[in-house]
Amino acid sequence: xxxxxxxxxxxxxxxxxxxxxxxxxxxxxxxxxxxxxxxxxxxxxxxxxxxxxxxxxxxxxxxxxxxxxxxxxxxxxxxxxxxxxxxxxxxxxxxxxxxxxxxxxxxxxxxxxxxxxxx
Amino acid sequence: xxxxxxxxxxxxxxxxxxxxxxxxxxxxxxxxxxxxxxxxxxxxxxxxxxxxxxxxxxxxxxxxxxxxxxxxxxxxxxxxxxxxxxxxxxxxxxxxxxxxxxxxxxxx
Numbered sequence: 634x635x636x637x638x639x640x641x642x643x644x645x646x647x648x649x650x651x652x653x654x655x656x657x658x659x660x661x662x663x664x665x666x667x668x669x670x671x672x673x674x675x676x677x678x679x680x681x682x683x684x685x686x687x688x689x690x691x692x693x694x695x696x697x698x699x700x701x702x703x704x705x706x707x708x709x710x711x712x713x714x715x716x717x718x719x720x721x722x723x724x725x726x727x728x729x730x731x732x733x734x735x736x737x738x739x740x741x742x743x744x745x746x747x748x749x750x751x752x
Numbered sequence: 753x754x755x756x757x758x759x760x761x762x763x764x765x766x767x768x769x770x771x772x773x774x775x776x777x778x779x780x781x782x783x784x785x786x787x788x789x790x791x792x793x794x795x796x797x798x799x800x801x802x803x804x805x806x807x808x809x810x811x812x813x814x815x816x817x818x819x820x821x822x823x824x825x826x827x828x829x830x831x832x833x834x835x836x837x838x839x840x841x842x843x844x845x846x847x848x849x850x851x852x853x854x855x856x857x858x859x860x
Contacts, residue, residue, distance in 0.1 A: 668849060678789075678797065678840055680849040692847040695753070728796055735847035738787035740808070742796035 635659040637667075637729050637743035644749045645719050652715040653746050655729030664688075666732045667712040668739065669703060671725040681727075684712060685735065692735075719750045754778055754843050758852035764860040771828040773855045775841035780821045787842045788817055788826045790835075791854075797840060801826065831857070 640654040655667060668683035682693035686705035693701055697716075705712045712729060727746045730739035755778040765771055775786070783804035789797035799808040801817035804824055814829040828835055836859050841852040 666847075670849075670851075677854045678791075678842075678851040680851065683847065683849070690847075694848075730796075732844070732849075736785065736844055738799055738802040738842065738844055739789075739797070739849075740799055742798075745796055 635731060635741045637731060637741055639727075639729060639743040639746045642747045642749070644751065647720055647750055647752055649719050650715055650717040651719060651748050652713055653727055653748070655712045655714075655743050657710040657712075657731070664734065666735055666737075667703075667705065668730050668732065669701075669714040670728045670730055670739075672728070672745075673722070673725040676725075681714070681716075683732075683735070686710075686712060716748075719748075721750050724748065724750045753848070754781060754845065754850055756841050756843055756850055756852035758839075758841055758855045760855060761853070762856045762858055764858050765831055766860045767831050767833055769831050771826075771831055771835070771857055773826040773828075773839055773841075773857075775819075775824040775826070775852050777822040777824070777843065781843060781845070783820045783824070785844050786817075786819070786824050787844065788815075789840045789842060790837055791840065792834075792837045800839075828857075 636658045638656045666685050669681040684691045684703045702715045729743040731741040757776045759774045786804040788801040791797040805817045816827045838856045840854045
């Protein structure tokens with residue numbers, strides 16, 4: 634059984650950055666991919682980007698290009714997502730999710746992290 | 753980039769009724785790359801269907817998926833009280849994923 638455990642809630646000021654983590658247990662990183670998906674309050678799901686930890690390959694959704702950085706530490710089975718130049722519209726729950734490859738569905742999800750951007 | 757449009761936005765039905773949710777794509781793609789998720793309030797999404805019609809592990813057989821090309825459907829044959837939540841379709845391409853905007857199934 635795979636578990637994705639995410640770091641705790643964050644409160645940030647506009648213009649700052651946030652870095653959140655997602656630690657996988659029950660399986661090594663192997664060749665699967667970790668994606669980050671966000672959900673603003675009352676809104677739908679939005680894919681932000683993903684990484685294949687084994688190779689370090691990344692891809693970002695166009696709307697987040699230049700503002701998001703996704704990394705992974707194979708030694709600790711942990712993926713990270715850093716979002717910069719935060720604005721109030723970035724207030725959302727941020728999920729990590731696993732897929733078995735770059736052309737696969739999300740079979741496991743983290744519990745989500747609420748990031749609040751407020752002055 | 754493929755855009756997925758779900759309809760209706762909200763579906764009002766009674767327990768025991770049949771629910772039919774639609775997901776239409778802006779361009780045709782293989783049905784192998786279409787998934788459906790269920791999301792309950794305060795929870796992460798849960799995989800229901802992958803490859804357009806294959807049920808994920810532990811998903812009841814009242815949930816079924818179908819479709820091809822640009823038109824896909826999630827059917828819930830008999831709504832149970834716990835099914836009145838939000839459903840999303842998803843396309844998975846080459847290192848890119850897109851979601852529909854969701855359909856909320858509410859109690860009539």
